[in-house]
Amino acid sequence: MTSQVGVIGAGAWGTALAQMLASDGREVTLWAYEAEVVKAINETRRNPRYLPSAELHDTIRATGTLSDLAGIDTVLSVTPAQVLGNVLVQLAEQPRDLVLCSKGIEAGTGRLMNEVARHAAPGAQIAVLSGPTFAHEVAAGLPTAVTLACEGGRAQWERLSPVIARPTFRPYYSDDVTGAEIGGSIKNVLAIACGVVEGLGLGQNARAALIARGYAEMLRFGESLGAEAETLAGLCGLGDLVLTCSSTSSRNFSLGKALGEGASAAELMADRTTVAEGAHTAPVLAELAQKRSIAMPIVIAVNAILAGASPRRVVADLLARPLRAEAHSDQPDIA
Ligand SMILES: NC(=O)C1=CN([C@@H]2O[C@H](COP(=O)(O)OP(=O)(O)OC[C@H]3O[C@@H](n4cnc5c(N)ncnc54)[C@H](O)[C@@H]3O)[C@@H](O)[C@H]2O)C=CC1
């Protein structure tokens, strides 16, 4: 008898994870914010608003009531980053594994999701699931690998990995929760940068340069927060960076592309029904970088474009910076 799993958030990613978890016949209780999503999933086995491609397994039951997750030992939390705290405080307090799947940094506080969750759900043991994972591919059962970082170390991994692993969904163990979260949140901002380059027609060389120099920014930021460089070189860092920076399947990349093509950031954000986390992460990340004196010129550039600066002007300024050593350790004080 397989254990039941809870999923909080029925956007594209929460729905895809529910579908993946239910692929072995497991019962999944899926909390959705919108009543219409609950109704559509239960009555039509589809989530036309957020994941229209998938016909959902019969063992997924949607609910709009968070207390329906009471008594479930493993819950995946998949809300947009900015609402995580608000949602988790409504969850009945109980000891359980809480697997964080959102990618972002909380505006206003600068907290990573594990810090938000620790405060909002103090009885839970936290893990972070992150990696290169387009929702529609996971829902279709295509091979995918992720980092599963467990604050409870190997003992938590022994509990969680059999619940989460499937023949085409492969978690890799880590105990570096901070590193796993930093990779996922920064790559969204860098994906916007790569989209801008695409929208401006600046070519593949420029995109590869942004990926490599953006990765250097991720490493510098990670190091200052105690993340392990090896974590950032893995699925949740470099792996996700490469995926998200290379495809219009990414909402962040697409947002950047539209900005590069001349659309206004304010209008693009006002029209959104789905979340592009990088747009929320960029301002708080730029602020954290400045406060901690961490050189993150690409993140600062994305933040300026989101605030209305001309993409062409911002790129020209980036290229005009003084020449420097490539290795951070050779010249730590220069951007
Ligand atoms: N879509 C993807 O391929 C992946 C997404 N993620 C991450 O998962 C998180 C959720 O993203 P998606 O599922 O793609 O979202 P989505 O863009 O498909 O849908 C938006 C979600 O936000 C919820 N929502 C809106 N306002 C809310 C509120 N006030 N309170 C609670 N929920 C509210 C909606 O119900 C819906 O679940 C994000 O942090 C994202 O970066 C991570 C990996 C892959």
Ligand SMILES: O=C(CO)COP(=O)(O)O
């Ligand atoms: O996190 C993702 C893939 O790993 C999804 O990226 P987007 O949010 O940019 O679509």
